Amino acid sequence: MASYTLNINNQSLTVNAEPDTPLLWVLRDELDLTGTKFGCGMALCGACTVHLDGNSVRSCSTKVSSVGDKKITTIEGISVGAEEGKLHPVQKAWMEENVPQCGFCQTGQIMSAISLLEKNPNPSDSDIDSAMAGNICRCGTYERIRKAIKRAANTSTK
Amino acid sequence: MKTEIYEHKIFKVSRRDFLKTSSMSMSGLLLGLQFSCTDTSKKLTGDPSIVFSPNVYININGNGDVTLIAHRSEMGTGIRTSLPLVMADELEADWERVKVVQGIGDEKYGDQNTDGSYSLRMFFTPLRKAGATVRLMLEQAAANEWKVDVSECKAKNHEVVHTSGKAFGFGYLAEKAVALPIPDESKITLKESKDFKYITKQSSIVDLQDIVTGKAKFGLDTKLPNTKIAVVKRNPEAGAGLKSFNMDAAMKVPGVLKVFKIDAPGFPTNFNKALGGVVVVAENTWAAIKGRDALEVVWEKGINADYSSLEYGNDMLKRAKSKGKVRRANGNIDQALSKAKKIVEGEYVVPHLAHTPMETPSAVASFHDNTCEVWAPVQDPQGTRKSLAAALNIDVSKVTVNVTLLGGAFGRKSKPDFVIEAALISKEMNTPVKILWTREDDIQHGFYHFPSAQYLKVGIDENNKVIGWLHRSVFPSIGGTANPASVEPSGDELSLGMIDLPYAIDNISCETQEAKTKIRIGWLRSVSNIHHAFAVGSIIDEVAHARGVDPVQNILDMLGEDRKIDPKVLGPEFQNYGEKLEDFPWNTARLRKVVETAKEKSNWGKSLPKGRGQGIAVHRSFLTYVACVVEVTVDDSNKIKITKVDYAVDCGIPVNPERIKSQFEGGAAFAASLALKSEITVLKSAVQQSNFHNYQVARMTDAPYETAVHIIESSEKPTGVGEPPVPPFIPALCNAIFAATGKRIRKLPITLS
Numbered sequence: 001m002a003s004y005t006l007n008i009n010n011q012s013l014t015v016n017a018e019p020d021t022p023l024l025w026v027l028r029d030e031l032d033l034t035g036t037k038f039g040c041g042m043a044l045c046g047a048c049t050v051h052l053d054g055n056s057v058r059s060c061s062t063k064v065s066s067v068g069d070k071k072i073t074t075i076e077g078i079s080v081g082a083e084e085g086k087l088h089p090v091q092k093a094w095m096e097e098n099v100p101q102c103g104f105c106q107t108g109q110i111m112s113a114i115s116l117l118e119k120n121p122n123p124s125d126s127d128i129d130s131a132m133a134g135n136i137c138r139c140g141t142y143e144r145i146r147k148a149i150k151r152a153a154n155t156s157t158k
Numbered sequence: 159m160k161t162e163i164y165e166h167k168i169f170k171v172s173r174r175d176f177l178k179t180s181s182m183s184m185s186g187l188l189l190g191l192q193f194s195c196t197d198t199s200k201k202l203t204g205d206p207s208i209v210f211s212p213n214v215y216i217n218i219n220g221n222g223d224v225t226l227i228a229h230r231s232e233m234g235t236g237i238r239t240s241l242p243l244v245m246a247d248e249l250e251a252d253w254e255r256v257k258v259v260q261g262i263g264d265e266k267y268g269d270q271n272t273d274g275s276y277s278l279r280m281f282f283t284p285l286r287k288a289g290a291t292v293r294l295m296l297e298q299a300a301a302n303e304w305k306v307d308v309s310e311c312k313a314k315n316h317e318v319v320h321t322s323g324k325a326f327g328f329g330y331l332a333e334k335a336v337a338l339p340i341p342d343e344s345k346i347t348l349k350e351s352k353d354f355k356y357i358t359k360q361s362s363i364v365d366l367q368d369i370v371t372g373k374a375k376f377g378l379d380t381k382l383p384n385t386k387i388a389v390v391k392r393n394p395e396a397g398a399g400l401k402s403f404n405m406d407a408a409m410k411v412p413g414v415l416k417v418f419k420i421d422a423p424g425f426p427t428n429f430n431k432a433l434g435g436v437v438v439v440a441e442n443t444w445a446a447i448k449g450r451d452a453l454e455v456v457w458e459k460g461i462n463a464d465y466s467s468l469e470y471g472n473d474m475l476k477r478a479k480s481k482g483k484v485r486r487a488n489g490n491i492d493q494a495l496s497k498a499k500k501i502v503e504g505e506y507v508v509p510h511l512a513h514t515p516m517e518t519p520s521a522v523a524s525f526h527d528n529t530c531e532v533w534a535p536v537q538d539p540q541g542t543r544k545s546l547a548a549a550l551n552i553d554v555s556k557v558t559v560n561v562t563l564l565g566g567a568f569g570r571k572s573k574p575d576f577v578i579e580a581a582l583i584s585k586e587m588n589t590p591v592k593i594l595w596t597r598e599d600d601i602q603h604g605f606y607h608f609p610s611a612q613y614l615k616v617g618i619d620e621n622n623k624v625i626g627w628l629h630r631s632v633f634p635s636i637g638g639t640a641n642p643a644s645v646e647p648s649g650d651e652l653s654l655g656m657i658d659l660p661y662a663i664d665n666i667s668c669e670t671q672e673a674k675t676k677i678r679i680g681w682l683r684s685v686s687n688i689h690h691a692f693a694v695g696s697i698i699d700e701v702a703h704a705r706g707v708d709p710v711q712n713i714l715d716m717l718g719e720d721r722k723i724d725p726k727v728l729g730p731e732f733q734n735y736g737e738k739l740e741d742f743p744w745n746t747a748r749l750r751k752v753v754e755t756a757k758e759k760s761n762w763g764k765s766l767p768k769g770r771g772q773g774i775a776v777h778r779s780f781l782t783y784v785a786c787v788v789e790v791t792v793d794d795s796n797k798i799k800i801t802k803v804d805y806a807v808d809c810g811i812p813v814n815p816e817r818i819k820s821q822f823e824g825g826a827a828f829a830a831s832l833a834l835k836s837e838i839t840v841l842k843s844a845v846q847q848s849n850f851h852n853y854q855v856a857r858m859t860d861a862p863y864e865t866a867v868h869i870i871e872s873s874e875k876p877t878g879v880g881e882p883p884v885p886p887f888i889p890a891l892c893n894a895i896f897a898a899t900g901k902r903i904r905k906l907p908i909t910l911s
Contacts, residue, residue: 001412018412021444029387029442034379035372037565039516040597041447044850047516075372091370098362098816101824102234103369104376104516104565132858136850138516138566139234140827141820142861 004064008033009077019065023057024048026064027074035075035107039136046135049108049115050074056115058134075107078114090114093152101139109135113149122153202317202327210332212340214266215285216245216292222316222329224251228258229267230277231537232365233515233564233571234824235880236817237277239363241285243356244813248289248349250313251328253356258364263539263559271538273572273681274735275780275878278813282876283348290346298341299334300326351811351873360816365563376565377535378520382590385522386415388583389446389594391453392435392603394844396678397425398460403436407452413445414438417453420582425461427678428640429572430545432579433603439587443594460843465676467510467609467840474611474632474673475505482630482669483646486657486729489665494626498617502700506614506693507905510838511607512853513682517565518600519576523583524590529556534577535564542574549578550585568683568828573605601853602845605680606838608633610689614697617665622705624716626665631656631690638675645672647686649731654779655690655885657732660746662718677840683828684881687779688888692906695775695889699896709774709893710757720747735781742875748783748808749776751870755806756785759868769793770801771897775889782882783808783870786826788862788890792898796910800830800862800891805883807867810874818879819867825883827861833888834860837907 005014008031015030022041027033027050036059039047043058050059051073078088087095090113100106109132116123116131123131128149137145204220211217215227226245232238242258245251261267269280293313300318301308303326310321317325351358368374393400405417422434436453440446495501521534530550536542539559547554564571580593595603610633617626635651637644647670649657657668682688702712722743725732734742753776756762762772769792776785789802805822812818835854839846847853892903901910 017442018444021442025443028378029444032381033372034375034381037376037517038378038443038594039518040850042597042849042851045516045597079371087367087371094370095362095366098366098820100234100363100366100369101236101820102232102516102564102566103365103374104563106369107372110370129859136516136855136857138514138568138828138831138855140824140830140856140861142827142856142858143823143863143865144820145858 002065004067006067006072007069008072009074017064019063021064022060023050023062023064023067023072024059027059033074033076037104037108039105045105046112047105047108049111049135051111051115054115054118056112075111088114089155090117090148090152093148093155097144097148097151099141099144099148101141105135105137109137109145113145113152117149117153123149199324200327201330203329204333208333208336210336212292212295212335213288215288216249218328218332220329220332222255222327224249224256224328226256226258227261227267229261229270230281231270231272231539231561231564233272233537233567235821236363236814237272238365239361240278240814240817241281242364243361244282245285245289247354247356248286249293250315252316253361255316260561263543263561265540270540271572273537273569275782275880275882278876278878279781282813286348287343287346290348291341294341294346295335295338296328296331298338299331303334357813358811358815361814363817374563376517376563377533378517378592378594380522380533380562382522382524385590385592386439386441386587387443387446387594388437388439388580388591389450389596390420390435390437390579391450391455392433392599393422393457394602395457395460395463396433396603397423397427398463399434399458400436401456401458403456404454407454408438408449411445411449411452413441414449415440416587417449418586420579426638426640426642426675429605429680430541430574430578432549432575432582437583439583439591446594447596462676462843465840465843470676471507471509471609471611474609475507477671478505478611478613478630478632482671484667484669485649485652485731486666486668488663488727491626491628491665491667494665495615495617495628497619498626499620500618500704501615502618502697502704503613503615504693504697504700504904506612506689506696508610508689508692509906510609510840511682511832511836512601512604512838513568513570514600514853514855515564515566515568515570518595518597519571520592520594521577521580522590522592523577523580525550525581525584526588528552530581531558531560532577532581533560533562534574535562535567535571536574536577537564537567537572538574542577545574545578546581550581569681570604573680597850598848601847601849605639605678607682607688608636608679608686612689612693614693616697616701618701618704624661624663624701627659627661627663628667629656629694630669630671632671632673633686633689634673634675634679636679636681639679645674646670650733651686652731653733654686655694655777657729658744658778659694660723660744660749660778661716663716677843684779684884687777687881687885688832691775691777691885692888692892695777695886696892696903699773699889699893700902708763710753710762713753713774713776714750717746717750720750737781742781742877744778749778752776752783752785752806752808755868755870756787756804759806759866760787760804762787769898771894773890773893773895773897775886775893777886779882779885781877782879784882784886786886786890788887788894790891790894790898792895792910798834798895798908798910801864803862803865803887805865805867806870807879808870808872809879809882810872810876812869812872813876815869818869821879822867822883823865826865826887827856829884829887830861830891831856833891833906834908
């Protein structure tokens with residue numbers, strides 16, 4: 001066991017874990033941040049997507065020992081902004097398009113979408129395809145995910 | 159039948175309850191909260207500690223807070239929203255003041271087994287009546303207060319309003335209504351459809367914000383104090399036992415607490431038994447997974463040790479070519495085919511498939527003092543409860559099943575085997591236990607969709623009329639997972655797309671062959687409709703070309719005159735999804751209507767450049783009528799893009815149109831997985847796929863770019879939409895590929911090279 005001090009959602013938190021423990025299980029088991037989901041354990045489905053210094057990573061395949069002092073943002077951290085309880089524009093767009101069905105993969109989808117829009121505020125269809133290709137939705141909400149990303153893009157550029 | 163049975167059950171268990179949720183000493187103070195308006199007198203609230211609970215689904219407290227029980231499991235269909243909306247509408251409750259609470263597994267709620275696209279069909283009318291009953295009681299309570307006749311009092315948006323304009327809030331009336339008798343069913347009037355506030359109107363799901371903020375709780379998200387994590391190493395051969403294991407290396411993994419075995423059930427395994435294997439329990443998930451990796455295990459070979467899906471499939475296909483057991487017969491098929499001028503024939507093969515819900519099977523169990531409580535994403539809470547009681551050898555009253563949200567299910571979570579595992583392990587550990595199925599566990603130890611081989615032969619006479627239809631379907635029955643004597647498909651399984659054939663053909667023979675179940679087989683979204691619709695919908699397109707008739711016109715020709723199909727034509731084995739034909743007729747006019755609508759809305763027959771094409775298929779399943787037009791582009795490297803899908807849907811009264819649309823959009827993507835990507839193969843009893851790299855499912859680029867859903871206006875009884883989108887999509891896609899490329903698809907998943 002080693003001790004790690006992590007910067008998660010702008011909070012400094014210390015956990016004890018084996019160095020090879022995936023960040024996913026540190027978040028879920030040790031810190032009760034259960035909005036980040038387990039889907040495959042092999043970086044194939046995107047359900048566990050979080051941000052490291054603003055970049056999308058698969059937390060199931062990111063060792064806790066590799067994180068260092070990078071800023072970790074989970075779904076629980078994205079709406080903590082200027083105003084308490086304010087939803088992120090991507091979350092709002094997700095609600096306006098009624099995207100979720102079962103909802104399980106959606107936090108990972110939203111994290112990937114936010115990361116896309118931060119780098120590319122006006123993504124084309126093919127930009128969306130390639131940014132979201134790593135996120136599986138078995139319920140098949142892909143059409144609405146695309147619409148929600150476009151809606152969020154339009155909202156934030158206005 | 160199903161509908162009737164459960165309606166009866168609900169009213170049998172309806173009861174009036176008087177609950178005090180807080181101490182009486184509060185009530186005097188809080189009664190002062192009533193206030194009145196200047197124009198018309200209004201009393202809105204009463205004693206908040208009083209809860210008016212006239213039936214098991216609805217309660218109202220003195221504040222006017224309405225709590226509605228969602229007793230069916232939410233796996234993404236929106237049922238946790240749609241059924242409460244139905245109650246709220248009849249109750250005249252303000253949706254903003256309704257709280258939805260998930261019901262535990264309990265017979266008092268009537269049927270809770272959320273499968274078969276039953277929920278709306280079974281509960282639409284009973285829950286309307288439940289809402290309307292409470293509405294009438296509130297109106298009666300107001301009438302009593304005002305000393306007027308109840309006919310002068312109307313519930314409206316969380317209040318009961320008198321003809322004079324004065325009003326009482328539901329909260330104020332809750333206490334007054336508590337003492338009233340439950341009115342006789344004959345006194346209840348249901349709303350006319352023009353007065354619906356929520357039914358047939360758009361609405362978002364109740365969990366929407368919790369989902370997008372990560373607060374929604376699924377199976378793996380419950381944590382009790384001192385919860386340990388368990389994973390199980392299971393024999394690759396379903397049901398087979400354990401010879402020996404060495405736990406030394408596993409126990410050295412930091413955090414691993416205990417390693418022990420669970421006995422295997424043998425084969426058939428049944429649907430509700432743990433598979434057995436070696437359990438690793440640890441302080442955290444990673445330790446449990448690493449501990450399992452470090453196990454050395456020697457497995458026993460069971461009775462299916464030699465099962466290989468390739469050989470099995472080849473054998474099924476071979477036998478599909480020879481005469482089988484006749485399951486539906488009309489006229490004389492041999493004579494018809496021998497005198498036919500044209501013959502169209504085809505073989506169709508579909509592999510094993512796995513459900514792979516995004517949330518793998520996972521649950522939390524706490525066993526102590528001979529009681530067991532679980533938090534589990536299960537489709538069948540009552541079945542889970544009974545199975546837990548049996549596995550733990552305790553009375554069912556000692557078992558509590560809390561139903562979490564289901565992170566997808568598609569039939570997988572109808573089977574509570576993983577919850578049983580959690581409970582057995584909790585009992586052994588004497589502490590709460592969370593079980594995790596890794597994706598590898600999910601893909602390699604599932605309840606697979608049956609592999610199948612079919613042969614169809616269709617005869618066309620000199621007048622260009624279809625006169626003979628031979629359909630042979632060979633696949634191992636789901637029943638074989640529990641019963642070794644079940645070696646041939648049941649009438650139920652054949653009524654899903656084979657013997658329910660609606661076409662007006664004089665000579666029909668539907669036949670089956672024996673096929674023994676060798677691995678756990680279970681129902682997957684739309685069940686045997688998947689392979690039957692693939693074959694039937696594909697060959698009908700070939701018939702159209704053989705007849706030289708447009709595919710849409712061909713379907714209409716084959717359907718014949720509008721009629722309610724005579725059950726005698728369908729034969730004694732036909733089952734109507736558990737309903738009487740009198741209640742839910744097989745009405746070909748409704749099928750015709752969806753075909754015509756899809757034709758019009760899809761701009762059928764429009765001119766398309768080379769490499770693009772449209773295909774159509776039509777299918778009634780789970781009593782919902784669906785036509786599907788798919789438009790594809792196939793490029794020079796044989797890459798298939800699904801550019802447009804048009805669905806026409808007749809599901810009776812469209813209770814929640816927004817969720818109907820989402821089910822069809824999602825159903826198209828699910829079906830695209832089955833058509834284009836997914837295949838489970840088994841070699842010497844071991845599933846060869848393990849994760850999403852080799853068991854592929856549709857990603858954004860594989861799914862349809864745009865799905866338009868055209869809902870037929872209807873006042874017929876509502877029917878479900880969870881499964882019906884899947885069956886017609888696959889043949890419509892195959893027919894579109896033919897239109898684009900000239901290649902016929904006879905085997906799934908589709909390969910064009």
